[in-house]
Amino acid sequence: MCAARIIVGQSGGPTAAINASLAGVVAAARSAGVEVFGIRHGVEGLFANDLIDLNVALPTTADLELLRNTPASWLGSCRYRLDDPSTNPTDAEHLLDRLKELNATALLYLGGNDSMDTIAKLSWLANKRGDEVRLIGVPKTIDNDLVGTDHTPGFGSAARYVALSVREIARDADVYNLKSVTFVEIMGRDAGWLAAASLIGGADLALLPENPLSLEELIGSIQALLAEKNTVVVGVSEGLRAPDGSLLCEQAQANVSRDAFGHLAVLSGTARVLAESLRERLGCKVRAIELSTTQRCAAHATSELDLTEAWQLGELGVTAALEGKSSVMCALERCSNEPYTTRTRVVDVANVANKVRSVPDELLDPAGTGANEAMLSYLRPLIGELPPLLPSLTS
């Protein structure tokens, strides 16, 4: 192979930082003098031969800078579930054949858990077939639930948006001289990382999927807070579960649809269920706010660190590919909180795929606010400083 050729795609839910990783891929490829092609809508674009020469489409440094600050998946995304090649290799064979036809040095796949599953499956078959193409995952997910990395690009920006919004919601709720409880619903299917960011924004409690919900304890905590202050704000993970393990939001939805991965496609209504359940017992103004998809792509409230790290992992994907690495995911390892330092590395993608990194017990505080000081120390550098506000007259 005379010249290297990088193929890059984006998959899974969009974030505010996944295009920064794409910009990092293009910048590193350009700097190494190799070709870089983008596939539209993830592996669907590989099947359909829908490719873009990114050196042509994004010729200048200014283009890459704009791409870095543009939310969602610029190349388009997909939620295509690859069959397990050990039982049904058709899909994976087709994709590897396409990569061979394209003379691809590497496929870089920017995505979350399901995208790492795709890279792991392709890696398994490529290894079996003896294909030389390098298969590399670059992580992104606002849920921060990938194993093998300290955190995932996209999370810091979403967490910053959650912290900023919760802080503003709390100020908004506090203007009248009356008692109120506000439940703010935050994304996070299986892990409470993002909901914990509400504590940085001043939420009094964060209800994470990792903490078993006891309604009686929750009512007791809220009543104790209301005895001290007018305004109580509770960050609620959309994935919060009742003690029997069922999702709280299922109580609001007669028919819950599932996506191709068997996930619940629509998780919403958790805050609303709580508000409706507790309104009478709490005996004060109770409302539910759903941050919804705005938290996923809030380009106007990104964490600069997040965009920088997203870019770095995109660059690392290219470097690793050109060094001959394959079947790996690019990752961040935290060296210290203060000052915040990390190093990058690659990890075996087979150890990442289909695992969920829940919030570990040592960061939880089920009898307190939901998460402890160690969690706040973990979150703060990722979120960055919030602009100062004048202290509230009531706080």
Add this chain to the structure above:
Amino acid sequence: MCAARIIVGQSGGPTAAINASLAGVVAAARSAGVEVFGIRHGVEGLFANDLIDLNVALPTTADLELLRNTPASWLGSCRYRLDDPSTNPTDAEHLLDRLKELNATALLYLGGNDSMDTIAKLSWLANKRGDEVRLIGVPKTIDNDLVGTDHTPGFGSAARYVALSVREIARDADVYNLKSVTFVEIMGRDAGWLAAASLIGGADLALLPENPLSLEELIGSIQALLAEKNTVVVGVSEGLRAPDGSLLCEQAQANVSRDAFGHLAVLSGTARVLAESLRERLGCKVRAIELSTTQRCAAHATSELDLTEAWQLGELGVTAALEGKSSVMCALERCSNEPYTTRTRVVDVANVANKVRSVPDELLDPAGTGANEAMLSYLRPLIGELPPLLPSLTS
């Protein structure tokens, strides 16, 4: 009276700019060497003698700068409905007596339509009694529905947040290779100014209360858009009405509560009602997003012009009071769009109270996107430039 004493209060719903007006009041009072006291929770703090010496509480320029950038009503707010003094003068007499006991030169009341009603009623009685206290309204409302002023402080920041959020929601919705329609619900009880800001964010259609809704025409418009593109985004005013004049959101709410002013206290679900009504007919992915209270106090996405003008109107309130003006509201008059220039003035508050400034016909476009180019020219300077994004591959 040897030294002037300004009393200032905040009332009605919070905004991201109402504290900038308060900061302007304090700055102007300080500059004029007069006392300035804040009342907590609007007129409730006047009844309850709950006052703060703002020269003591906010001694430095840095404090005022912080206050300017702090969302919601720092002094606290209320929704107290004053009885009409021509039929029941008790409340108004009580408040004017309190102002006399306080040796108040002026009461500056920062608020929306209902606050101007309070100032108008107090003015009526003060005039009848021969009280010398000056009664001055400083406008704020994200709804932009006050007459007598080109626009209201608070609106520009809310409109900027709406435009930014809708733009990001549109990018988020566009990542998969499928047809989708997203209804984004935007505040605005009786007027569509804020919903129109969704067009600046790239919404395809804006459904304003001023445009009578025809479901069949809406379906036709959306289907025509879907024939051309994958992703359709519709900004929906919470106050959207069915052809029979009923609020769409009432169809979702069996019991709608009303506040002390007889307004619907909770308007929500308009986007959800539309999504549920049209899902089957549109035959594609349809979702509803409610921006909720986050649009009201988004200090992290303010319009600089809005904060500057809010400050200026606070200053004007003090100047007008010291010049002996009373029964007025501070207002903005637009001189030109490009370059954007305004001048400030005061208007008779009796001509403001209890009127709603709907979007006039000459800014509407009921058969098109909802609002026309003249509306966009009106909105652009108030919202300010949005940070550039890389053009979408599909746009």
